[in-house]
Amino acid sequence: MSQVEEQLPELHFAGGLPGFPDVRRFVLVRLGDELSPFSVLRSLDGNTGDSAGPEFVVTHPALFFPDYEPEIDDDTAGRLELESADDALLLVIVTVADPVAASTANLLGPIVVNRHTRAAAQAVLGNSGYATREALVPHR
């Protein structure tokens, strides 16, 4: 497994993530087959000593929320050295529920990655009206 991880591009969260300030290095690993819309953001930094660091399920928001248009603040864009929207890869963290169809996505704090440098951060969209738990699958 570690052999596979070594070949994956490493994402670097210079400021950690809210709740996980010391976890900075992650790799993105596909979850399931090529058709799966989900990936796992797996930390390479243990949270405490020898225990494994956290991992997060992420997805491309455009697949589930086509109308989602977050405005990334200038500070985040500057910190990640984003010059245009095309430089950014946008991901959202999924909270997996039971049943899985009840899983939600965090649209308030999207993950922004500079495609070229792999610098990453979780943006905070204050006053955006987006929530941390938006249903992935609409309720009937």
Added chain:
Amino acid sequence: MLVLTRRANQSIMIGADVVVTVLEVRGDQVRIGIDAPRSISVHREEVFRELEAANRAAASPASGALEGLAALRPPTERERRP
């Protein structure tokens, strides 16, 4: 907690390069301006706490749940707008 009294247009320095300025006081609302280096992120506390809680809740889901999730597909256009 350190408590300081400031008037509008007066500031507080935190370290050498963070300046917090009281811009306006009106009723029970205070407008605050913050000058900080880019490496320091500034957030409304309640929003940041909400993100912390959301990240903790989302961290490291059970591997059994992941198998089912991998089969979940985005809703089609028709499912989304019935």
